[in-house]
Amino acid sequence: MEVEFGSAPVAEEVIKECLHRSEGRDLEGFLLGQGAIPATIMFVGEAPGATEIVEGRPFTGQAGKVLEAYLEKLGLTRRDIYITSAVRSRPFKDKVVAGTQGTPAPRISRSNRTPTKNEVLAHAAILDAEIAAVRPKVIVPLGNIGLHRLIGSHETISSLHGRVIEGPILQLEDSTDSSSGYTFGEKSYSIFPLYHPAAVIYNRSLETVIDKDLEKLKAFLASKNNS
Numbered sequence: 001m002e003v004e005f006g007s008a009p010v011a012e013e014v015i016k017e018c019l020h021r022s023e024g025r026d027l028e029g030f031l032l033g034q035g036a037i038p039a040t041i042m043f044v045g046e047a048p049g050a051t052e053i054v055e056g057r058p059f060t061g062q063a064g065k066v067l068e069a070y071l072e073k074l075g076l077t078r079r080d081i082y083i084t085s086a087v088r089s090r091p092f093k094d095k096v097v098a099g100t101q102g103t104p105a106p107r108i109s110r111s112n113r114t115p116t117k118n119e120v121l122a123h124a125a126i127l128d129a130e131i132a133a134v135r136p137k138v139i140v141p142l143g144n145i146g147l148h149r150l151i152g153s154h155e156t157i158s159s160l161h162g163r164v165i166e167g168p169i170l171q172l173e174d175s176t177d178s179s180s181g182y183t184f185g186e187k188s189y190s191i192f193p194l195y196h197p198a199a200v201i202y203n204r205s206l207e208t209v210i211d212k213d214l215e216k217l218k219a220f221l222a223s224k225n226n227s
Contacts, residue, residue: 003039005079007032008133014125018088021122026092026113029053033084033130041076041221042136043067044127044146046196047087047119049112058083059197066197067142073214074221082134086149087115088123120149121181124172131169137224139169139189140217143196150191152180157193162213164220165191190224192217 010032019030031048034057051061059067071077093113096106127149131139141147144157150169169189170182194213200206 004037005035006037007034008037008082008084008130010126010129010133014129018123018126022089022119025116025119025122026094027087027089027119028092029090030088031056031058031085032088032126033082034058035078035082035084035134036080037082037133038135039080039082040136040224041081041138041140042131042134043081043083043140043142044150045083045085045142046145047085047112047115048090050090050092050110053090058085062201063197066200070194070197070210070214073211074218082130082136084127084130086120086123086127086145088126091115091119115145120145121172124149124182128171137190138192138221140192140194142194143199146196147193152182157195160193161195161209162216163193165193167191190220192220 015030029048031052035042045059048058049061049063051064052058067083071081091113092110094108094110097109098106139150141150141157144153147155147157147160151165151167152170167188168184168186169191171185173181173183194217195206195210200210
């Protein structure tokens with residue numbers, strides 16, 4: 001099987017529609033996923049941050065270093081996986097910071113924020129297209145935003161991390177009858193939720209839990225490759 005590396009092909013009209021649905025929101029930049037096509041495993045994060053938008057690559061900066069450690073423990077590299085996110089533009093919030101003695105004028109400070117459900121929905125068609133192109137056997141949501149995009153918001157990473165969930169995933173609903181905007185597709189996937197790499201940066205006590213989850217995921221991937 002020939003494997004390519006890059007961003008999955010997403011129709012220009014799909015991207016334009018997602019950008020149109022995002023207009024007027026506090027979002028900046030745009031970034032598609034990246035990795036092997038096809039890939040056995042796809043990681044789905046939350047949204048790009050400032051560093052990702054500037055560098056044009058998913059998961060850079062501090063969270064990217066933690067992700068690299070995840071992959072090393074799994075015996076994988078970025079060229080073995082496809083990594084993407086639920087939202088393609090950086091959600092941000094601005095606040096006015098008072099001046100100091102050295103810089104007396106007030107300034108605007110911009111920081112990352114968690115994307116809203118509507119922002120995730122606005123970008124839903126792109127993730128659907130990437131999954132169709134990459135054809136992953138295993139999808140790994142990193143954190144609650146990725147998890148909720150795939151299976152709904154009835155569970156959390158803290159309750160499902162390190163477990164294999166077999167079943168269909170949510171995709172954009174063409175009909176307006178859906179109250180959520182999504183419907184479950186017909187195809188079944190193996191879903192293995194993990195804590196977002198940023199979580200361990202703020203809570204070092206998660207390191208042991210994450211290491212055990214990665215051991216389980218490594219064993220599960222081995223069983224998938226041998227089946």
